[in-house]
Amino acid sequence: MVDNKKETKKMDRRSFIKLASATGLAGMVAPIIGCGENPTSSDESSISSSSNNSVNQATAQAMIDAGIKNLTGLNDVGEAWKSIMPNLSATGIIAIKVNCRSSSLPTHPEVANAVVEGLVQMNFDGISFPENNIHIYDNFKAYFEASGYTLNSSSSGVRCYENNSYSSQNYSVNGTSQNLATLITNTADYLINIAVLKNHNSMAGVTLCMKNHFGSCASPRSMHVNYGDPYIGALNALSPIKTKQCINIIDAIYGAAEGGPYGGPTFIANKILMSQDVVAIDYLGRKMLEEQNSSTVSWATYIDSAADYGIGTNDPTRMEFINITNPSGTAEITSTPASSGITACKVAIIEDENASA
Amino acid sequence: MKKIGILVAIMIICFSCSKSSGTENEILTIEDLLVQNSEITGWSYSGVSWVASSISELTEYINGMAEIYQKHGFIEGAQRSYAGTIDGTSCAIQLIIYDMDTETNAEDMYNDPDLGLSSATVWTNGAGTECHYVRYGGLSQVMTFYSSTYFVYLYIDYDSDESLNILKQFALNVDGKIE
Numbered sequence: 001m002v003d004n005k006k007e008t009k010k011m012d013r014r015s016f017i018k019l020a021s022a023t024g025l026a027g028m029v030a031p032i033i034g035c036g037e038n039p040t041s042s043d044e045s046s047i048s049s050s051s052n053n054s055v056n057q058a059t060a061q062a063m064i065d066a067g068i069k070n071l072t073g074l075n076d077v078g079e080a081w082k083s084i085m086p087n088l089s090a091t092g093i094i095a096i097k098v099n100c101r102s103s104s105l106p107t108h109p110e111v112a113n114a115v116v117e118g119l120v121q122m123n124f125d126g127i128s129f130p131e132n133n134i135h136i137y138d139n140f141k142a143y144f145e146a147s148g149y150t151l152n153s154s155s156s157g158v159r160c161y162e163n164n165s166y167s168s169q170n171y172s173v174n175g176t177s178q179n180l181a182t183l184i185t186n187t188a189d190y191l192i193n194i195a196v197l198k199n200h201n202s203m204a205g206v207t208l209c210m211k212n213h214f215g216s217c218a219s220p221r222s223m224h225v226n227y228g229d230p231y232i233g234a235l236n237a238l239s240p241i242k243t244k245q246c247i248n249i250i251d252a253i254y255g256a257a258e259g260g261p262y263g264g265p266t267f268i269a270n271k272i273l274m275s276q277d278v279v280a281i282d283y284l285g286r287k288m289l290e291e292q293n294s295s296t297v298s299w300a301t302y303i304d305s306a307a308d309y310g311i312g313t314n315d316p317t318r319m320e321f322i323n324i325t326n327p328s329g330t331a332e333i334t335s336t337p338a339s340s341g342i343t344a345c346k347v348a349i350i351e352d353e354n355a356s357a
Numbered sequence: 358m359k360k361i362g363i364l365v366a367i368m369i370i371c372f373s374c375s376k377s378s379g380t381e382n383e384i385l386t387i388e389d390l391l392v393q394n395s396e397i398t399g400w401s402y403s404g405v406s407w408v409a410s411s412i413s414e415l416t417e418y419i420n421g422m423a424e425i426y427q428k429h430g431f432i433e434g435a436q437r438s439y440a441g442t443i444d445g446t447s448c449a450i451q452l453i454i455y456d457m458d459t460e461t462n463a464e465d466m467y468n469d470p471d472l473g474l475s476s477a478t479v480w481t482n483g484a485g486t487e488c489h490y491v492r493y494g495g496l497s498q499v500m501t502f503y504s505s506t507y508f509v510y511l512y513i514d515y516d517s518d519e520s521l522n523i524l525k526q527f528a529l530n531v532d533g534k535i536e
């Protein structure tokens with residue numbers, strides 16, 4: 001998926017994907033999805049319009065790998081990923097929902113690529129998980145491309161495409177009728193959610209993992225009331241999402257404390273959050289934005305309501321925190337048990353100052 | 358002969374009227390108000406562009422943010438994205454122009470705290486009736502202004518004095534067309 005012509009374009013502070021031989025990272029496979037400069041939605045310029053909030057691919061890889069290993073307690077990346085998808089086979093399908101609603105601050109392709117790199121290390125009786133069985137999706141093609149992703153719907157390579165197919169089944173979400181992407185309802189065996197750390201100035205207060213699924217349904221606008229409370233939680237409690245979503249990730253290398261969801265980054269956090277608990281991870285994302293004095297976090301009561309749907313916990317005393325710093329160098333790992341003595345979930349907070357290139 | 362002369366005179370008068378009325382009645386579309394390709398040296402079209410003539414269309418493009426614009430009487434909008442270079446770094450600019458139907462609506466849009474620009478710095482005697490901007494510590498800048506019935510939003514993924522200067526050029530370009 002990497003376009004070598006684009007790789008030889010001028011180097012600047014943007015993070016370009018480098019082949020393993022150039023970086024000296026022996027054993028790291030060539031990037032699977034295109035990053036850095038990419039075709040734009042118009043043909044009038046060959047220069048990408050993606051943002052300057054660049055990410056170091058190697059560091060993102062180290063962060064994701066450290067996160068999944070420490071969350072699962074397994075030292076092999078492939079085995080760690082496999083352990084959270086117990087019924088997956090070599091013919092299974094994994095869908096990855098990214099958030100490219102704003103090309104100024106999207107789920108960075110480098111972070112998605114790091115997840116993909118881990119997934120293809122899963123081994124099924126000698127067969128590596130096929131990259132073509134990985135479907136990265138969002139729902140607006142132009143922004144997807146402008147965010148640095150290379151779209152691919154072919155039978156080879158990681159699939160990366162705009163979803164515009166919805167199931168005919170109507171799901172009730174707190175009184176609204178929603179049709180979910182057929183990728184979730186029919187096709188995928190497992191779902192990975194990779195959101196961005198952003199506030200939401202016009203409605204929800206924050207837009208994190210749970211809100212990411214507004215891009216998985218056909219009529220999200222009908223849920224844009226009461227700051228999305230309790231619609232966002234109710235949406236994530238729908239069976240196809242709740243049962244298939246095996247892990248949630250917040251790309252918090254950059255964040256937007258104001259101007260979201262459409263604006264660009266307003267601060268650098270150099271973090272990635274990972275958890276199987278979608279409420280817990282959104283709780284922490286909201287907390288990070290609150291620490292940046294975001295003016296809209298108080299609107300995001302949907303996170304607390306979501307806990308009532310049995311999809312996770314908003315109680316920090318029941319969260320075990322795994323703090324990982326500097327995974328691209330000499331990693332320091334500390335685990336803080338749930339202060340209440342009752343562990344409802346684990347959350348990995350991975351920080352590396354080399355993440356923002 | 359006299360009749361022919363009168364006829365010619367009438368024809369000349371009619372031609373002059375139609376020519377002048379054609380110039381006076383020239384109406385710019387919202388797309389015409391956008392900075393055109395390379396109109397500002399070094400900045401060419403690149404990336405996402407759209408025109409929205411309804412809230413439904415606007416929602417398709419900016420999702421939940423459309424709610425704010427609907428609240429303030431949105432009629433139509435258009436976006437263009439541009440690529441250029443500052444300090445040797447490739448940069449991107451987004452320009453969005455919204456027709457808010459009335460000048461009061463445009464002003465209300467500009468002052469809406471839900472845009473998250475309450476701490477913005479006013480650009481005195483800048484573009485539009487009023488203009489302000491926010492600089493996000495080395496990362497990006499946002500500038501907005503209102504003029505006539507239009508609310509204009511500008512974003513650049515870089516933060517320096519030079520990038521602010523570029524945004525100002527864009528703003529003045531659009532404002533000039535609105536006027």
